[in-house]
Amino acid sequence: MPFFNPSSRPDGPPIVEIQNLWTIFHSGGSDYVIHKDLNLTIARGQILALVGGSGSGKTTLLRQILGLETPTRGQILVAGQPVAKLGGKGATGRVGMLFQHGALFSAFNVLENIAFALRELKTLPDELIRDAAMVKLQMVGLDAKDAYKMPADLSGGMIKRVALARALVMDPPLLLLDEPTAGLDPEGADGLCALLRSLCQELELTLVMVTHDLDTLHELCSHVAVLADQCVVANGTPEQVMQHPHPFIQHFFLGERGARAMGLLPVTSVSG
Ligand SMILES: Nc1ncnc2c1ncn2[C@@H]1O[C@H](COP(=O)(O)OP(=O)(O)O)[C@@H](O)[C@H]1O
Numbered sequence: 001m002p003f004f005n006p007s008s009r010p011d012g013p014p015i016v017e018i019q020n021l022w023t024i025f026h027s028g029g030s031d032y033v034i035h036k037d038l039n040l041t042i043a044r045g046q047i048l049a050l051v052g053g054s055g056s057g058k059t060t061l062l063r064q065i066l067g068l069e070t071p072t073r074g075q076i077l078v079a080g081q082p083v084a085k086l087g088g089k090g091a092t093g094r095v096g097m098l099f100q101h102g103a104l105f106s107a108f109n110v111l112e113n114i115a116f117a118l119r120e121l122k123t124l125p126d127e128l129i130r131d132a133a134m135v136k137l138q139m140v141g142l143d144a145k146d147a148y149k150m151p152a153d154l155s156g157g158m159i160k161r162v163a164l165a166r167a168l169v170m171d172p173p174l175l176l177l178d179e180p181t182a183g184l185d186p187e188g189a190d191g192l193c194a195l196l197r198s199l200c201q202e203l204e205l206t207l208v209m210v211t212h213d214l215d216t217l218h219e220l221c222s223h224v225a226v227l228a229d230q231c232v233v234a235n236g237t238p239e240q241v242m243q244h245p246h247p248f249i250q251h252f253f254l255g256e257r258g259a260r261a262m263g264l265l266p267v268t269s270v271s272g
């Protein structure tokens with residue numbers, strides 16, 4: 001079968017190397033194989049879209065890269081070191097994660113949410129923590145006057161920005177994002193994409209982003225990895241991956257929705 005080689009030479013040195021990874025969940029007396037001998041190398045500086053059907057194991061893979069879950073077999077290296085040694089929770093600050101639903105602490109204000117990981121270190125003076133969190137707040141396009149708001153008082157777009165600031169507070173070189181634009185209106189999604197692009201340029205971040213949003217993918221992502229049949233069936237630039245004959249890929253990119261996102265079809269008019 002024609003195949004885009006998932007290990008085709010990346011541009012920079014690898015920041016994530018996933019090697020022969022298996023994930024098997026046990027439930028109701030049965031085994032479910034989610035990842036089957038999955039391999040993926042992500043080069044520094046890439047903005048990678050991780051796409052795949054619902055339940056294909058995208059979120060699980062991000063959680064494994066972060067160190068919150070351990071694969072059944074195989075290994076994941078981040079910056080050349082096995083994830084297990086990073087001490088879970090990305091606590092060394094190598095990996096930041098924007099969780100799917102923002103996942104802010106509802107009892108903490110914006111600034112306390114952003115500062116959380118720094119405070120957990122228990123080594124820095126309060127003033128320094130506050131200043132560092134304030135810098136991140138402004139970096140994600142929020143105003144100093146938002147610092148003392150509670151999560152319940154924020155719009156969906158602001159929650160994403162606070163969660164992003166919190167993920168960046170330790171200055172990680174690698175940021176994982178789980179469906180960052182899901183639930184945002186088109187304007188909010190465009191704003192978040194523009195912010196992510198400028199952060200990537202300023203901070204030399206590598207992004208790994210689960211997304212179903214073809215506009216985001218085409219606008220932002222340098223590379224795409226496709227999860228199907230329990231492994232990575234294609235990995236390359238969007239233009240390369242779109243050529244792959246796998247039915248999921250053809251449907252995802254070249255179905256009507258995909259063609260519209262690429263400007264090949266007019267936006268549907270409302271007809272009666
Ligand atoms: N801790 C778990 N125990 C059992 N099954 C799980 C667990 N986590 C995820 N799963 C199952 O693994 C599959 C992949 O889940 P997930 O990674 O969330 O998929 P995706 O993000 O691609 O939609 C789903 O069928 C899900 O129900």
Ligand SMILES: [Mg+2]
Pocket residue numbers: 058059060
């Ligand atoms: Mg998911």
